[in-house]
Amino acid sequence: MAGSADSCVRVPVDTGTSRYEILIGRSLLGDPASWEGLPRGRHAVIVSNTTVAPLWGAALREALQAHYTRVTVVELPDGEAHKDWPALSRIFDHLLTAGCDRKTVLFALGGGVVGDMTGFAAGCYMRGVPFVQVPTTLLAQVDSSVGGKTAINHPLGKNMIGLFYQPRRVVCDLDTLSTLPRREYVAGLAEVIKYGPIADAGFLAWLEDHLDELLARDDAALTHAIRRSCEIKAQVVGEDEREAGLRAILNFGHTFGHAIETGLGYGEWLHGEAVGCGMAMAADLSVELGMLPPEDARRLHRLLSRAGLPLRGPALGAARYLELMGHDKKSEAGQIRFVLLRRLGDAVVMPADDAVVSRVVERRSVDG
Amino acid sequence: MAGSADSCVRVPVDTGTSRYEILIGRSLLGDPASWEGLPRGRHAVIVSNTTVAPLWGAALREALQAHYTRVTVVELPDGEAHKDWPALSRIFDHLLTAGCDRKTVLFALGGGVVGDMTGFAAGCYMRGVPFVQVPTTLLAQVDSSVGGKTAINHPLGKNMIGLFYQPRRVVCDLDTLSTLPRREYVAGLAEVIKYGPIADAGFLAWLEDHLDELLARDDAALTHAIRRSCEIKAQVVGEDEREAGLRAILNFGHTFGHAIETGLGYGEWLHGEAVGCGMAMAADLSVELGMLPPEDARRLHRLLSRAGLPLRGPALGAARYLELMGHDKKSEAGQIRFVLLRRLGDAVVMPADDAVVSRVVERRSVDG
Numbered sequence: 001m002a003g004s005a006d007s008c009v010r011v012p013v014d015t016g017t018s019r020y021e022i023l024i025g026r027s028l029l030g031d032p033a034s035w036e037g038l039p040r041g042r043h044a045v046i047v048s049n050t051t052v053a054p055l056w057g058a059a060l061r062e063a064l065q066a067h068y069t070r071v072t073v074v075e076l077p078d079g080e081a082h083k084d085w086p087a088l089s090r091i092f093d094h095l096l097t098a099g100c101d102r103k104t105v106l107f108a109l110g111g112g113v114v115g116d117m118t119g120f121a122a123g124c125y126m127r128g129v130p131f132v133q134v135p136t137t138l139l140a141q142v143d144s145s146v147g148g149k150t151a152i153n154h155p156l157g158k159n160m161i162g163l164f165y166q167p168r169r170v171v172c173d174l175d176t177l178s179t180l181p182r183r184e185y186v187a188g189l190a191e192v193i194k195y196g197p198i199a200d201a202g203f204l205a206w207l208e209d210h211l212d213e214l215l216a217r218d219d220a221a222l223t224h225a226i227r228r229s230c231e232i233k234a235q236v237v238g239e240d241e242r243e244a245g246l247r248a249i250l251n252f253g254h255t256f257g258h259a260i261e262t263g264l265g266y267g268e269w270l271h272g273e274a275v276g277c278g279m280a281m282a283a284d285l286s287v288e289l290g291m292l293p294p295e296d297a298r299r300l301h302r303l304l305s306r307a308g309l310p311l312r313g314p315a316l317g318a319a320r321y322l323e324l325m326g327h328d329k330k331s332e333a334g335q336i337r338f339v340l341l342r343r344l345g346d347a348v349v350m351p352a353d354d355a356v357v358s359r360v361v362e363r364r365s366v367d368g
Numbered sequence: 369m370a371g372s373a374d375s376c377v378r379v380p381v382d383t384g385t386s387r388y389e390i391l392i393g394r395s396l397l398g399d400p401a402s403w404e405g406l407p408r409g410r411h412a413v414i415v416s417n418t419t420v421a422p423l424w425g426a427a428l429r430e431a432l433q434a435h436y437t438r439v440t441v442v443e444l445p446d447g448e449a450h451k452d453w454p455a456l457s458r459i460f461d462h463l464l465t466a467g468c469d470r471k472t473v474l475f476a477l478g479g480g481v482v483g484d485m486t487g488f489a490a491g492c493y494m495r496g497v498p499f500v501q502v503p504t505t506l507l508a509q510v511d512s513s514v515g516g517k518t519a520i521n522h523p524l525g526k527n528m529i530g531l532f533y534q535p536r537r538v539v540c541d542l543d544t545l546s547t548l549p550r551r552e553y554v555a556g557l558a559e560v561i562k563y564g565p566i567a568d569a570g571f572l573a574w575l576e577d578h579l580d581e582l583l584a585r586d587d588a589a590l591t592h593a594i595r596r597s598c599e600i601k602a603q604v605v606g607e608d609e610r611e612a613g614l615r616a617i618l619n620f621g622h623t624f625g626h627a628i629e630t631g632l633g634y635g636e637w638l639h640g641e642a643v644g645c646g647m648a649m650a651a652d653l654s655v656e657l658g659m660l661p662p663e664d665a666r667r668l669h670r671l672l673s674r675a676g677l678p679l680r681g682p683a684l685g686a687a688r689y690l691e692l693m694g695h696d697k698k699s700e701a702g703q704i705r706f707v708l709l710r711r712l713g714d715a716v717v718m719p720a721d722d723a724v725v726s727r728v729v730e731r732r733s734v735d736g
Contacts, residue, residue: 085453096524099694124529127517128610149495156464161492163531242496326467 005033009227013234015148015241018166022146022230024223028173029134030059032066038168039130041103044068047091047118048109049078052136055179060109060134068105072098076114080261080271083113083153091121102126105168111137111184112144112271116162119150123165133167136176138188139272142195142229145170147237147250158258164242172230174222186308187272189214190253192225193307194279195232197300198252201345203228204303211306249347252339253279256313256361259324263316276309277364284360285352286340296344315365318358373401377595381602383516383609386534390514390598392591396541397502398427400434406536407498409471412436415459415486416477417446420504423547428477428502436473440466444482448629448639451481451521459489470494473536479505479552480512480639484530487518491533501535504544506556507640510563510597513538515605515618526626532610540598542590554676555640557582558621560593561675562647563600565668566620569713571596572671579674617715620707621647624681624729627692631684644677645732652728653720654709664712683733686726 008025028034044064048057053075064071074094076087095104106129108118115133122131133145151162177185192214196204206224207214213221233250240247257278260269269277283300286292305311316324325336335351342348376393396402412432416425421443432439442462444455463472474497476486483501490499501513519530545553560582564572574592575582581589601618608615625646628637637645651668654660673679684692693704703719710716 085457089453092522092529093524096522096528124531126528127519127530127532151495154460154464156461160464160494161460162495163492164495 004028005031005036009223011227011230011234013146013170014238015166016238017241018148020167020169022170022172022234024141024172024174024226024230026174026219028171029056029176030063032063034171035064035067035132038067038132039103039105040067041101041105042069043098043100043104044071044107045095045098045100045104046071046073046107046109047076047114047121048073049076049111049114051078052110052114052176056109056136056176060107064107076117078113080113080153081265083117083151085152088117088121088152091117092125095121095125100125100129102129104129106131107134108132108145108167109134109136110140111135112140115140115145116150116159117152119148119165119167120152120162123150123163128165130168131165133170135170135172137180138177138185138226139191140188141172141177141226142188143191143233143250145172146230146233147247148241158262172226174219174226177217177222184270184272185217186215187270187276189307190272190276190279190304190309192229193300193303194250194252194275195229197279197283197341197344198249198339198347199232199236199345200228201343203232204300204344208299208303211303215307245349248337248349249339252341252347253277253282255325255336255338256281256321259316259321260313262324263320264314269310269314273310276304276307277311277313280304280311281313281360281364282339283341284364285338285357286342288356288360289340289352291348292341292343296341299344311364312366313361313364318361321361322354322357372396373399373404377591379595379598379602381514381538382606383534384606385609386516388535388537390538390540390602392509392540392542392594392598394542394587396539397424397544398431400431402539403432403435403500406435406500407471407473408435409469409473410437411466411468411472412439412475413463413466413468413472414439414441414475414477415444415482415489416441417444417482419446420478420482420544424477424504424544428475432475444485446481448481448521449633451485451519453520456485456489456520459485460493463489463493468493468497470497472497474499475502476500476513476535477502477504478508479503480508483508483513484518484527485520487516487533487535488520488530491518491531496533498536499533501538503538503540505548506545506553506594507559508556509540509545509594510556511559511601511618513540514598514601515615516609526630540594542587542594545585545590552638552640553585554583555638555644557675558640558644558647558672558677560597561668561671562618562620562643563597565647565651565709565712566617566707566715567600567604567713568596569711571600572668572712576667576671579671583675613717616705616717617707620709620715621645621650623693623704623706624649624689627684627689628681630692631688632682637678637682641678644672644675645679645681648672648679649681649728649732650707651709652732653706653725656724656728657708657720659716660709660711664709667712679732680734681729681732686729689729690722690725
């Protein structure tokens, strides 16, 4: 399918403090029209990584040269293991060495790690410069590039240091998904699937019907899945930019998932894989607490399994899971808060008894 | 003079995005009433340094225990040389090790460095927790604790990485100034004096009349000087929180001053000393450009000199000054913007010809 910025799908986002658009379509990245109407400085800086920059860096750079006098590229090391201060510092070094001023615009070209780090750097550099998200993974397109959460990891916890800082635009070019390894693509599907159980039973049914097309990366299916995911996320974020309440439902599967990622060391499992398994655990916990019919949990498990996501967590031991979850940002006064399901399409945030959580974790671990 | 939170001076600040009060008076720090009405979490963390914590840490801790279940203290190394990532990281390590959640409140007990770093840490920890400024130096009381600028330094430039992040309250306890070394006290006077030439000729005249009382740290004079400084700063910040325009006048003397600090390495000169000398240079430049009568510049020079501030900069060479100023955040597209005087009490921001700037710098350097 041919495409361009003129014919693409546009999802508006209004967070209360800022408004921007998500563009979804083919061949957007190399089209100068995709970058019209953004803040204009002399200098645009593309932040990418060693995997994505060789694939898409040149096309983006060329398109941006229609609007900016100078376009430079910073390449970060690839992977969640490098979502840390030393890598962030490389962005600052580049900006300062290149003499970038307050009107410089940053472009995050890559997955969630690149997006989170670029957003954080943009929020801090000279106390804030504009930035644009150009997500090249399915996960980043449906989740991490929308909503303004930015962060780096700390050895004691994931995403512990960061900001709420909104991009000026998000450009999802479907072409970039063609170069995405299957494992990463499937991990991204976990975040797509998430929007069904937490907010839209109809979307869940649509996913059950169209999973094969999605796995084949069919154009029409992909466009609908990304659009609907972004719409749901934009609506939730619009009602609760700073995660005072509702927004927490977007973390369905993430409390367990972060424990898996932190427990194994970042980068062992992909984020989406951990979230997929975390959703399976959260559904089990919802059943265990008498909130969700067992057949609804089984329906979700079946979809996750068909997508190729892991349903069993590493055998860290229930005590270690609980300890790791206690460090989660969503915990308050040491109490862990879980996103649980009342039915498919309706999530609620609440604490749960340690003993019940332990039982669920043990049952869903590889040795359990 | 006895004092307490009930009888102190209160200056309201309204930045457009947040409102808070500056309390100015005696014996505020150890009075639980000073800390009433702040956000309540279980945990309060006092961030201080190895010089201030032994003097005032215990009193503040005791007063806060009336409101928080747990009060802990982080001690940072003292000085501008430590306004960097490793020191910031110690705050994060403490917060995570102590299991601090999103409702933890941070208290910055110290000078500008402690305030800037604590504010930045509060703005980033779990994407933002509340914080309170408890400035213990004159400079921090009249300048750095008001207005929400937070930052750390980068080897290539001062305050390059930071945020606009507003405190929930500022508590200026005059008692803490009694332990301040004279050199630091005088450096703080530079920022007090600044408010005269940029915004209030009447205040400048008052300072000329009351400088001896101020140097003797007289209670009434100090209270008036701090109050008027905070009022002017609050007004300017209220009209321009994010430094789009007007707020830049607060940087009178700072463009030259930052060049001095960066050129010598942080910590060689005190910030206020560099700003004092920078104001002398900026006044000269205003005269040189035909904007300010020479006698007005001489009046400002005389006041700075009486206060004990240095009027001559280090002999870095004009080229080096220009290079360092080009890295200043206030520069745009490589052009340096100076805060200059049209008359005493009226400042304007504009570029200036390199040759004229060089002449002024050479004349005001120790070997010039």
